[in-house]
Structure formats: C-alpha cells, structure tokens
Amino acid sequence: MSAAPAAPLPASADPAARNLLLVPPTPRTGWRLLPARVGAMCAVELQKLRHDRTELYTRAIQPALWLLIFGETFTRIRAIPTGGIPYLDYLAPGIIAQSAMFIAIFYGIMIIWERDAGILTKLLVTPTPRAALVTGKAFAAGVKALIQAVVVIVIAALLGVAMTWNPLKLLGVAAAVVLGSAFFSCLSMTIAGIVLTRDRLMGIGQAITMPLFFGSNALYPVSVMPGWLQTISRINPLSYQVNALRGLLLGTPSNLLVDFGVLLVAAALSIVAASSLLGRLAR
Amino acid sequence: MTYDRLTKADRLTEAGGSAEVGDIAESREAVSCTGLVYAFGDTNAVDGLDLSVREGEVFGLLGPNGAGKTTAIRCVTTLLPVPVGMVRVFGNDAAGDRMAVRRLLGYVPQQLSADSGLTGRENVVLFARVFDVPRRERAERVGQALAAVGLSDAADRLAGTYSGGMVRRLELAQALVSAPRLLILDEPTIGLDPIARTGVWEHIDAVRAATGMTVLVTTHYMDEADQYCDRVALMHHGRIRALGTPDELRAGLGERRRAEGASDTAPPPTLEDVFRDIAGSGLDERSGDFRDVRSTRRTASRVG
Numbered sequence: 335m336s337a338a339p340a341a342p343l344p345a346s347a348d349p350a351a352r353n354l355l356l357v358p359p360t361p362r363t364g365w366r367l368l369p370a371r372v373g374a375m376c377a378v379e380l381q382k383l384r385h386d387r388t389e390l391y392t393r394a395i396q397p398a399l400w401l402l403i404f405g406e407t408f409t410r411i412r413a414i415p416t417g418g419i420p421y422l423d424y425l426a427p428g429i430i431a432q433s434a435m436f437i438a439i440f441y442g443i444m445i446i447w448e449r450d451a452g453i454l455t456k457l458l459v460t461p462t463p464r465a466a467l468v469t470g471k472a473f474a475a476g477v478k479a480l481i482q483a484v485v486v487i488v489i490a491a492l493l494g495v496a497m498t499w500n501p502l503k504l505l506g507v508a509a510a511v512v513l514g515s516a517f518f519s520c521l522s523m524t525i526a527g528i529v530l531t532r533d534r535l536m537g538i539g540q541a542i543t544m545p546l547f548f549g550s551n552a553l554y555p556v557s558v559m560p561g562w563l564q565t566i567s568r569i570n571p572l573s574y575q576v577n578a579l580r581g582l583l584l585g586t587p588s589n590l591l592v593d594f595g596v597l598l599v600a601a602a603l604s605i606v607a608a609s610s611l612l613g614r615l616a617r
Numbered sequence: 618m619t620y621d622r623l624t625k626a627d628r629l630t631e632a633g634g635s636a637e638v639g640d641i642a643e644s645r646e647a648v649s650c651t652g653l654v655y656a657f658g659d660t661n662a663v664d665g666l667d668l669s670v671r672e673g674e675v676f677g678l679l680g681p682n683g684a685g686k687t688t689a690i691r692c693v694t695t696l697l698p699v700p701v702g703m704v705r706v707f708g709n710d711a712a713g714d715r716m717a718v719r720r721l722l723g724y725v726p727q728q729l730s731a732d733s734g735l736t737g738r739e740n741v742v743l744f745a746r747v748f749d750v751p752r753r754e755r756a757e758r759v760g761q762a763l764a765a766v767g768l769s770d771a772a773d774r775l776a777g778t779y780s781g782g783m784v785r786r787l788e789l790a791q792a793l794v795s796a797p798r799l800l801i802l803d804e805p806t807i808g809l810d811p812i813a814r815t816g817v818w819e820h821i822d823a824v825r826a827a828t829g830m831t832v833l834v835t836t837h838y839m840d841e842a843d844q845y846c847d848r849v850a851l852m853h854h855g856r857i858r859a860l861g862t863p864d865e866l867r868a869g870l871g872e873r874r875r876a877e878g879a880s881d882t883a884p885p886p887t888l889e890d891v892f893r894d895i896a897g898s899g900l901d902e903r904s905g906d907f908r909d910v911r912s913t914r915r916t917a918s919r920v921g
C-alpha cells in the first residue's frame with residue numbers, strides 16, 4: 335500500500351515538541367568533518383553486514399581452502415624456504431592480506447553500482463567533500479577486511495598456526511589490514527573513475543588481482559623469485575603489508591617502519607587519486 | 618506560520634507577504650540561473666537557461682524527455698560544473714561555494730536511489746549523519762522525517778522490500794532530515810502507478826505546507842504540475858519557452874485562440890495544449906518520447 339494518508343508533521347500535534355525538520359543542523363567544520371563522514375560510511379558497512387551475512391561466509395571459503403590445501407601440502411613438501419617456520423604459519427599472514435585485498439578490490443565495482451543506482455549521486459550532493467567520501471569508503475573496506483582477517487586468524491589458529499596474542503601487536507595487525515584495504519579499495523575506485531563502466535572494471539579487477547597476489551611475498555619469499563618478479567614485488571604494497579603482518583603475528587624479521595611508511599604513503603596517494611577522479615562518475 | 622495545510626493561493630500570498638520568510642533581500646530568490654549552457658559533446662542539453670525560483674514557492678520545471686531538465690537540475694545541485702552562465706542558490710554560487718549550496722539542498726534524483734541493503738530508518742540515519750545532525754537528536758529527527766512521509770511502520774524493513782511509491786517517500790524523508798531550505802525533486806513520480814503518484818504529491822504538499830521550504834520539481838506530467846505547482850516553466854530544447862502560474866498560461870492560450878477566431882464553446886486549453894502551442898512542430902522531431910508519455914498517461918488515468 336503506497337498511498338498512506340499525508341499526515342501533518344508530527345510536531346503540529348503537540349506545540350511543545352520541537353519540529354526538528356524546521357531546524358537545520360549546525361555544520362561541522364574543519365578537522366571534525368572527516369572522522370564524522372568516515373564514521374557514517376563505516377556504520378553503513380556494518381549495518382549491511384548485519385542484514386546479510388552470506389558474504390561473510392562465502393568469503394571465508396577461499397582463504398580456508400588456501401590454508402587447508404595449499405598450506406598443508408606445502409608444509410609437507412618443504413619446498414619453500416621460510417626461514418625455519420612451518421609453511422602453514424608462513425602462509426597465514428599472506429592469506430590474511432590476500433583476502434583483505436580481494437574485498438577491497440570489489441569497492442570500485444561497488445562505487446559504479448552505487449553510481450548507477452543513484453546512491454553516489456545523492457551522497458555527492460551532501461556536504462561531504464569528495465576526499466572525505468573516498469576516505470570513508472576506504473575505511474569501510476578496512477572494516478570489512480578486518481572482520482575477514484579475524485575469520486582467517488581463527489581458521490589458522492584452528493589449524494595450529496602459532497600466532498601472537500599480544501594486544502599491541504594485534505592492534506598493529508589491524509592497522510596494517512586497514513591501510514592495505516584503504517590502498518586497494520582506492521586503487522579500484524581510481525580505475526572505476528577511469529573506465530566508468532562495471533563490465534570494464536570487472537575485467538581489469540580480475541586482471542590485476544592475481545598478478546598483485548603472485549607478484550608479492552604472500553606465498554613465497556622474495557629471495558626465490560626471478561629478478562623481474564623481485565622488482566614487481568618491491569613496488570607492490572601487498573608485499574609490505576604481508577611483511578608487516580608476518581613480523582607482527584609470527585615475529586619474523588621485518589622492518590615495520592618501512593612497511594607502515596609504504597602502506598601509509600600508498601593509501602594517501604590512492605585516496606588523492608580516487609577523489610580527483612570521483613567527479614567523473616557523477617557526470 | 619501555521620502547520621496546517623494551506624491552499625495554493627494562501628501559500629502564494631504567504632511567500633510574497635510574510636516577513637518571516639527570508640532574512641535578507643537577496644535570499645528571496647531561492648534559485649537563479651542566468652545564461653546557463655551545458656553541453657554533452659556537440660549537443661547543448663541546456664542552452665541558455667534563465668530561471669528564477671522565488672523563496673517559498675513550488676516551482677515546476679516542465680518539459681518532455683530530453684528537454685534538459687535533469688541536466689539543469691544537476692548544475693544547480695553542484696553535480697555538474699557550470700561551464701557557461703551563473704547559477705546561484707540563495708545567493709551562493711553553485712560553481713564556487715559548493716559546500717554552502719549543498720547544505721541548503723535536499724535532493725531526490727530521477728532514479729529510485731534508496732540503498733536496498735539498508736532499512737528505511739538506516740537510509741535516513743545516513744543522511745542525518747552526513748548533514749551533521751548531532752547524535753543526541755538523531756533518532757528523534759529521523760523519526761520525524763519518517764513520520765512526515767508516512768513510513769513509521771515500515772521504517773525497520775529493508776528498503777529492498779519497498780514499493781516504488783514507498784522508496785520515493787523514503788527518499789523524501791532522506792532529503793527532509795537535514796531541514797533543507799530548498800527541496801529539489803527530479804521527476805518524483807516517474808514510473809509510479811497513479812495512486813502512488815498521488816501519495817507522493819500529497820506528502821510533498823504537506824511537507825511544503827508545514828515547513829515553508831522552497832520546492833523545485835521537474836516533471837513531464839503536465840496534469841501534476843497544473844495541480845500542485847504555484848508557478849511553472851515550460852522547457853524545450855534546453856530553454857524556457859513559457860513561464861507563469863498554470864492559470865495564467867492556460868488563460869493566455871485561451872485568449873490567443875479566441876483572438877484567432879476559435880469558438881467560445883471550445884474546451885478550455887490544458888497545460889499540455891499550452892506546451893504543444895509553444896513547442897510547435899519541434900516537439901515531434903527531437904522528443905518522440907512525449908507521445909509515449911501521453912499514451913502511458915492515458916492508460917494511467919483509465920486505471921486510476
């Protein structure tokens with residue numbers, strides 16, 4: 335029934351109550367705007383996950399298979415030099431980073447879908463600067479990736495991977511996951527702003543995720559790669575994310591300062607790139 | 618100002634005469650476009666648009682599909698740049714001071730744009746948050762917006778389960794939650810069945826009467842404009858071809874026809890006749906959709 339009677343606004347019944355729809359809210363300004371928008375976008379992400387958990391479950395399957403089949407098998411073969419730790423342990427941080435990246439890469443497709451559905455259009459007419467909108471989406475991707483990371487960590491723990499439970503280090507893990515997701519979601523939104531259609535982006539998304547994954551140290555150390563792949567791995571933010579995760583979760587030697595520095599710069603650059611191209615999606 | 622529903626005539630006098638409306642002289646003009654041109658490639662979608670919407674009125678921008686209504690609206694809402702001409706919203710430059718303009722706007726785009734993965738309430742909460750409604754009054758304000766469009770009972774259902782008319786009313790609630798001074802609705806009733814169309818218009822009307830906000834609405838349904846708009850502009854090929862109250866426009870055509878020797882017993886012209894008179898033969902070449910629109914409308918009025 336779409337024809338509900340046009341009721342007068344609620345406040346008209348009781349003159350004492352304020353009709354808030356007559357009072358514009360006081361604008362937030364300056365630095366307080368960005369965290370407020372980021373919070374709003376993250377809240378939406380969590381609400382959606384609460385209404386529909388299927389994605390959470392289906393997205394757990396792939397990392398579970400990687401750990402269970404690939405991890406267990408290669409632990410037995412001992413073909414990959416891991417510096418003395420079981421291969422399954424070595425693999426787990428790589429799979430956390432990989433599954434977070436797969437989630438984040440999907441955000442470009444989502445923003446095109448939101449454009450086609452008119453949702454983005456409407457958000458662009460709110461007092462939300464484009465950079466704040468993109469940052470909000472980037473952190474929303476981070477929130478989703480964090481939940482995914484928890485799932486992978488639980489699976490890995492069940493398979494007997496010995497990881498740290500030091501809360502400070504876990505906080506570092508969360509930061510690495512969020513920063514990596516911010517970068518990959520903005521990379522994907524940047525490409526969305528260039529190609530503009532979902533079909534083209536789907537193709538490109540598929541074409542870049544696998545090279546990013548295999549061209550990183552997620553599955554094997556950089557030292558066993560051929561020279562050209564080492565170069566790719568060195569400019570691939572995923573490698574730095576995996577390095578940080580390994581260092582924090584397993585205590586393997588890593589340079590956290592460099593890792594986090596690269597992740598921060600990559601995330602910042604990709605936010606700038608995605609926000610400057612976002613307007614193209616609105617035309 | 619009362620919260621009771623006012624008649625169209627009451628509103629006109631109020632908008633014109635009340636000292637409460639508008640604080641500075643400049644703000645009496647809610648929207649002003651001068652010489653606005655916007656081109657997609659070689660075609661000028663908007664081709665020298667001059668438009669002035671007064672504070673407090675319901676202004677209808679009418680025209681067939683392809684007339685350039687949506688493009689003009691997107692320039693006013695800061696979605697598109699203003700390459701040629703000037704667009705002001707309550708005195709703020711839509712190309713320069715975009716954030717100031719956006720804070721004054723509630724916008725319902727042509728597509729049904731609620732997020733189907735969220736409940737009705739969550740859809741409205743999002744807009745309360747991005748318009749900086751403080752946490753302590755968020756729930757109450759969102760509740761009032763939902764009540765104003767008659768969606769209180771359905772508020773906690775996913776928007777994906779709503780009918781077209783309900784989605785439109787939800788979008789109206791999203792736009793209202795920030796107490797905008799200017800409500801912009803792009804084809805609010807397109808694709809809806811006649812009952813839902815009436816429902817949407819009645820809510821627009823009630824909200825407008827209760828808040829006194831300015832409404833800029835586009836439509837290609839001439840009968841709706843006739844019934845609900847204070848003033849209308851007929852747009853064709855990117856330009857305004859006629860402007861006035863629906864009565865003025867119809868009376869004007871009636872007079873012209875009588876001067877040309879039409880019989881006194883001829884039926885009084887409708888707004889659509891006025892439009893055909895203005896657009897002339899040009900209507901049929903570039904705007905073929907208009908005929909389809911007419912035939913759907915006939916079907917619609919049979920059903921309703």
Ligand SMILES: Nc1ncnc2c1ncn2[C@@H]1O[C@H](COP(=O)(O)OP(=O)(O)O)[C@@H](O)[C@H]1O
Nearest residue numbers: 617657662680681682683684685686687688689
């Ligand atoms: N994104 C776009 N790219 C190219 N042409 C467009 C685009 N949007 C609109 N147009 C063209 O601009 C003209 C006006 O369109 P529009 O403003 O949507 O009209 P209306 O809203 O009155 O139906 C049409 O000829 C349409 O084909």
Ligand SMILES: [Mg+2]
Nearest residue numbers: 686687727804
């Ligand atoms: Mg349109």
